Amino acid sequence: MPKTQLNVRVDEATAEAARQRALQRGMSVNRYIEELVKQDAGEVGHTFVEAAADFMKQYESVFAEEFGPEREGPRHEGPRREGTR
Structure with a gap:
């Protein structure tokens, strides 16, 4: 440019x-x-979010295998506190 x-x-x-x-x-x-x-x-942040989304798509099966099927999908419960489930 x-x-x-x-x-x-x-x-x-x-x-x-x-x-x-x-x-x-x-x-x-x-x-x-x-x-x-x-x-x-916002250009830098937007690029980061796109790269993170691409990473998650590529490794979705690895995360599902490691953390179980209940962690699949776009569901987000927020940060966990120590001692809670």
Whole structure:
């Protein structure tokens, strides 16, 4: 995908925070800002959910074998607390 230049103005504290966060993550400030926008737009989360759904389809039989047929399907009861069933 071709890149487009985007100029923004922020105060020095915000600019320094962006530089430091990018450095901590081992990426450029441009890449850091790009990742933040993608996360905010939901693109990263959507990709993760699609990959997780694909994984579950591929390994559904393995999970059913390991955890029993009562755990098959889209049923979700929420997180379990210790000491409960």
